[in-house]
Amino acid sequence: MTAEPMMPDPAAGARGSARPAAVADENLRARLGEFRALLVISLLMTESVSEDQILDLAASSAPGLGPWRIDGYSFTDGLWRSGFGHAGSAPGGLAGRLAALGSGGGRVELPGRAWAWAFPLRGTNSLLGHLIASCDREPSAQERFGIQVIAQQAGVAVANARLHARECATAAELAAANAALAETVASLRRTMDIHERLTQVAVSGAGQPGIARALHELTGMPVAIEDRYGNLSAWAGPGRADPYPKESFAKREQLLRRLMRDAKPVRDGERLCVLASPRSDVIGVLALIDPGRRAGGPDLVALEHGATVLSMELARLRGIADTELRLRRDLVRDLLSGTDDDSALIRAEALDYDLRRPHRVVLVAGKGRARAQDALLHAVRRALRQARQTGLCETWSGQVAVVTAGQADWEQVSRAVAADLDGPCHIGVGGPAARPSELSRSLREAGLAQRLQQTLLHGSGACDYPKLGIFRLLAGMSDLTDVNAFVREWLGRLIDYDTRRKAELVHTLTQYLEHGGNYDATAAELSVHKSTLKYRLQRIRDLTGLELNDPDVHFNLQLATRAWGTLKALYDQS
Amino acid sequence: MAGTVPSGIDEISLLPGSHVCAFYRGDADRDRLLSGYLGAGLAAGDKCICVVDSELTAKRLQSLTRSAGRPGYAGRQLDIHLPESTYLAGGEFTTSHMLTFWTEGMLKAEHEGYSFFRLAGEMTWALRDEPGVENLIGYESELNRVTSSNPVVVLCLYDLDLFSGQIVINVIKTHPQVLVRGVLVENPYYVGPDEFLRSASG
Numbered sequence: 192m193t194a195e196p197m198m199p200d201p202a203a204g205a206r207g208s209a210r211p212a213a214v215a216d217e218n219l220r221a222r223l224g225e226f227r228a229l230l231v232i233s234l235l236m237t238e239s240v241s242e243d244q245i246l247d248l249a250a251s252s253a254p255g256l257g258p259w260r261i262d263g264y265s266f267t268d269g270l271w272r273s274g275f276g277h278a279g280s281a282p283g284g285l286a287g288r289l290a291a292l293g294s295g296g297g298r299v300e301l302p303g304r305a306w307a308w309a310f311p312l313r314g315t316n317s318l319l320g321h322l323i324a325s326c327d328r329e330p331s332a333q334e335r336f337g338i339q340v341i342a343q344q345a346g347v348a349v350a351n352a353r354l355h356a357r358e359c360a361t362a363a364e365l366a367a368a369n370a371a372l373a374e375t376v377a378s379l380r381r382t383m384d385i386h387e388r389l390t391q392v393a394v395s396g397a398g399q400p401g402i403a404r405a406l407h408e409l410t411g412m413p414v415a416i417e418d419r420y421g422n423l424s425a426w427a428g429p430g431r432a433d434p435y436p437k438e439s440f441a442k443r444e445q446l447l448r449r450l451m452r453d454a455k456p457v458r459d460g461e462r463l464c465v466l467a468s469p470r471s472d473v474i475g476v477l478a479l480i481d482p483g484r485r486a487g488g489p490d491l492v493a494l495e496h497g498a499t500v501l502s503m504e505l506a507r508l509r510g511i512a513d514t515e516l517r518l519r520r521d522l523v524r525d526l527l528s529g530t531d532d533d534s535a536l537i538r539a540e541a542l543d544y545d546l547r548r549p550h551r552v553v554l555v556a557g558k559g560r561a562r563a564q565d566a567l568l569h570a571v572r573r574a575l576r577q578a579r580q581t582g583l584c585e586t587w588s589g590q591v592a593v594v595t596a597g598q599a600d601w602e603q604v605s606r607a608v609a610a611d612l613d614g615p616c617h618i619g620v621g622g623p624a625a626r627p628s629e630l631s632r633s634l635r636e637a638g639l640a641q642r643l644q645q646t647l648l649h650g651s652g653a654c655d656y657p658k659l660g661i662f663r664l665l666a667g668m669s670d671l672t673d674v675n676a677f678v679r680e681w682l683g684r685l686i687d688y689d690t691r692r693k694a695e696l697v698h699t700l701t702q703y704l705e706h707g708g709n710y711d712a713t714a715a716e717l718s719v720h721k722s723t724l725k726y727r728l729q730r731i732r733d734l735t736g737l738e739l740n741d742p743d744v745h746f747n748l749q750l751a752t753r754a755w756g757t758l759k760a761l762y763d764q765s
Numbered sequence: 766m767a768g769t770v771p772s773g774i775d776e777i778s779l780l781p782g783s784h785v786c787a788f789y790r791g792d793a794d795r796d797r798l799l800s801g802y803l804g805a806g807l808a809a810g811d812k813c814i815c816v817v818d819s820e821l822t823a824k825r826l827q828s829l830t831r832s833a834g835r836p837g838y839a840g841r842q843l844d845i846h847l848p849e850s851t852y853l854a855g856g857e858f859t860t861s862h863m864l865t866f867w868t869e870g871m872l873k874a875e876h877e878g879y880s881f882f883r884l885a886g887e888m889t890w891a892l893r894d895e896p897g898v899e900n901l902i903g904y905e906s907e908l909n910r911v912t913s914s915n916p917v918v919v920l921c922l923y924d925l926d927l928f929s930g931q932i933v934i935n936v937i938k939t940h941p942q943v944l945v946r947g948v949l950v951e952n953p954y955y956v957g958p959d960e961f962l963r964s965a966s967g
Binding site: 217221225234252256 | 788925926929930931932933934935937938943945946948950952954955956960
């Protein structure tokens with residue numbers, strides 16, 4: 192800035208005048224003009240909300256009011272501000288002097304200045320500090336008045352500015368608190384919207400497609416729901432890949448472990464995934480497709496709440512499946528044990544199964560390498576699916592009972608189960624039951640057929656009770672005394688020998704006769720060497736004294752072995 | 766008030782011959798004062814002559830003639846100048862040159878058919894390091910002589926963020942009216958031109 196334009200002193204100009212009255216008048220006008228200037232300066236200071244502006248204006252106004260200089264401001268909090276606006280240290284000894292002055296004003300000493308005075312800076316009801324002004328000479332009382340007014344007005348203006356600053360700070364804090372509150376309310380409202388929307392889906396029965404659609408609408412991102420193996424259960428939004436990509440088993444297991452461990456949304460490449468697992472054996476994965484990584488807090492809330500709703504849905508579905516499974520199991524057990532027709536038909540209808548057609552019971556026995564019963568049940572189900580057969584399957588005394596209306600190729604089913612289990616499989620097929628209450632009879636027939644197949648017939652296979660011929664005739668006799676006597680007559684010595692020696696002569700004889708006297712086939716069936724077979728047959732001849740090649744002997748022995756098998760099966764059954 | 770003209774600022778009316786010093790803070794406040802003052806003059810059909818400190822301010826004010834100017838008058842109703850061609854023409858400030866500028870401007874406008882004049886000057890030029898700027902207060906005092914004898918109102922604009930308190934006090938002493946934050950402060954004891962010259966020569 193250039194040099195300050197100076198106001199000439201009208202009083203000085205008039206001093207040479209010979210008219211004292213005019214000089215006095217000009218002096219008075221000058222003083223009154225100065226008061227107007229003070230009034231305007233006061234107005235300017237009062238309207239200012241900046242403490243620096245106020246103090247700068249006060250300091251720069253001083254030379255306009257007389258031979259003044261404002262050296263600085265000393266505040267009660269210990270701060271010093273020079274008249275030029277610089278912070279720093281107060282001149283030495285000033286602080287002690289000001290403390291002694293208290294709330295009043297008074298003379299102070301400043302280095303290099305002839306005269307200096309501390310004018311109090313007062314707020315509305317407290318002392319803010321002092322304005323330190325100095326002159327090259329001792330000023331007149333009139334000159335002192337102007338600077339005193341400046342100090343008073345500066346004090347009030349500074350107090351107002353500080354009050355205003357505090358109010359602004361308070362207002363800013365309130366505004367910030369309001370903004371934070373508004374943000375919280377907006378966030379809560381959005382969370383409530385998310386909960387409401389997804390809760391509607393949960394109760395609407397829209398299922399997994401409904402959950403995916405709702406989450407897509409809430410986030411604007413494509414949504415996938417997958418089962419534990421990565422198969423797609425539902426999709427909503429654009430960009431669905433066809434075919435749906437499936438990751439490797441190891442990678443899938445790794446992702447599931449991360450989801451279980453973190454128990455929160457986890458980023459998996461372009462997806463944000465979360466686990467929905469209402470119980471350890473039920474797992475689903477809910478994924479937001481987010482290649483741009485723009486999912487924010489509300490999206491994560493929606494995803495997590497979506498996972499909760501999906502868990503409920505998965506639990507519901509599994510519950511339905513479990514209930515249906517239990518009802519089916521109970522129905523099958525009751526059908527096999529014997530139940531009344533009306534009850535069975537109603538329950539079957541509830542399970543959407545038509546039991547009004549004639550059914551039969553098929554019993555499947557087999558043994559795999561591990562978890563025999565479950566493995567057998569699954570093997571039977573798979574074999575039935577391959578054979579396009581429907582029916583109710585259930586485990587039954589270590590075997591699997593199938594209640595079916597179909598007429599499958601049971602030999603083929605037997606081979607399929609045997610291959611699946613990598614072990615033998617014996618199937619017994621009961622006779623048809625026109626009504627559900629007759630299925631217990633079909634079960635007995637199936638059991639008999641299955642045991643005959645297992646004990647008398649060769650290898651894995653199926654035995655159909657209605658086609659049993661002589662076996663069926665023997666099994667149907669109410670009095671077995673004569674049959675027993677006949678068996679004892681022809682096979683008694685061999686039976687006793689087997690019992691005594693834990694041998695298998697009756698079984699060997701049975702297989703020999705069933706294979707039409709063929710040594711190779713019989714040895715293969717018995718899994719013994721041909722010489723062993725020949726030894727056993729000689730032993731049989733020695734013990735019975737019978738000639739096996741005699742047609743009459745052959746017929747009676749074959750009838751006796753079949754009767755023995757039938758009796759054995761009947762006794763086992765009972 | 767009979768015989769007064771609207772200032773266009775905060776419902777304040779002015780008597781013809783008024784020389785008002787207006788204090789403001791920052792460009793927005795200045796633009797508010799200038800647009801109100803000149804807008805009222807343009808709406809009333811006054812000749813408006815204005816000196817502003819920058820091209821940017823000049824361009825903003827030009828839009829006023831399009832929105833508020835009265836059609837039918839010869840010549841431009843609003844003349845806008847910069848300090849380089851007015852206060853500081855020739856590279857220095859002289860009071861006489863500037864008073865001539867205003868007087869000739871009013872004479873020319875009178876020939877064009879205007880009967881009332883509205884003058885405004887943004888005084889920031891006085892802060893430049895140019896010869897003669899120290900004569901600002903004397904100029905302000907002399908300007909009272911021009912205004913008192915013409916159908917004119919004059920507004921001198923001082924930015925409180927730039928001018929020191931000492932200049933503010935001296936400006937107040939030489940202006941019969943001071944406009945501060947919407948308040949028109951009368952100063953019947955202002956230093957008139959004759960008194961100023963006498964003091965300065967003494």
